[in-house]
Amino acid sequence: MHKSKNRRRSIKLKFANICTLIVLLVIGLTFSVYAAKDDCTNLDGDGAKPVKEVGKEADATQNDYDEVVEEDDRNGVTYLSFIGGSQPKPNKCGLSPKNPEAEWTGWGGPIDADNATIGEGAGTRNHIVIGGIYFERGIGSHSVATVVYDLSGDKYLKFEGYVGMSDEKDPAECGHGGSGEFTFSVDGKQVFKSEVLQGTDGGKNVDAVHVEFDIPTNAKELEIIMGNGGDGAGCDHSAIGDAKLLNAQALAVEPANKLPTIWGHLKDSY
Structure with missing residues (x-):
């Protein structure tokens, strides 16, 4: 029994x-499923102006860097992309824009690579460096550009990224490496607008500006406008490093590689 x-x-x-x-x-x-750069349409090689890691980045040198922001591989991270992503539901590469490709850049198009700058047009793209920081992930364009992302594919709670002018143009070209401002809107409501940013100021690299804002529940779309700074579009090689959307799963885990917050360098405005 x-x-x-x-x-x-x-x-x-x-x-x-x-x-x-x-x-x-x-x-x-x-x-x-987590973010995976290898699933994107990436540069084939080092780029027209190869990036170079150094002990201390020099303001007079293009595309050198002494800090790196690696890909965030937490589950629940969706990177903004151009070519290799999908929409409205993202794939491993990320989320691609839903608006016409002709609007994605004001010059140097059509955009044909993810995680790259605009360069001097097709075949001359570069990896993304802003203010001496190399970003493994991000989007690069040229003013005036508009990209619109469909937010209905996941329950996104937050956007994070770093905006600025690509180091591929500063400081020797165009006097100050171009200028531009970045405006973010969710469902037509502006949630962030940077001041006008230059590639260099007084011969010194301008720091990448941290952008972070919450995504409202049931939000439908995110619009990003990269402006020309009010002085024309010459040399305005805009970039958004580590541009990503986060859901609850991602926010439950602290990122492994995050830039320290230097309050004097942040220029956030809401």
């Missing part, structure tokens, strides 16, 4: 363990 009860108890325990394993497997499959 005791053997029969023990056998039934053993069968129940095995069944419970199998059910637990199935649940864990389903959860793993559901939440295993």
Whole structure:
């Protein structure tokens, strides 16, 4: 009698363990997708002006850097992309714009690469460096540009990124490496606008400006306008480093590689 009860108890325990394993497997499959740069349409090679890691970046040198912001591989991170992404539901590369490609850049198009600057047009793109910081992920364009992203594919809670002018033009070209401002709107309501940013100011690189804002529940679209700074579009090679949308799963985990907040360098305005 005791053997029969023990056998039934053993069968129940095995069944419970199998059910637990199935649940864990389903959860793993559901939440295993994370941002992956390798799934994007990336530059084939080092770019027209190869980036260079140095001990201390020099203001007079284009595309050198002494800090790196690596890809954020937390589950629940969706990067903004151009070519390799999809919409409205993102893929591993990220989320691509929903508006016409002709609006994505004011010059140097059509855009043909993710995680790259505009360069001098097709075949001359570069990796993204802003203010001496190399960003593994991001989008690069040229003023005046408008990109619109469909937010209906996930329950996004926050946007984060760093805006500025690409180091590929400063300081020797156009006097100050171009200028521009960045305006972010959610469902037609402005949520962030930078001041006019130059590539260099007084011969010194201008820091990338941190952008961070919440995404309202049931938001439909994110619009980003890269302006020309009010002085024409010459040399306005705009870039947004580490441009990403975060859902609750991503926000539950602290990122492994995050720039320290230097309050004197932040120029956020809401």
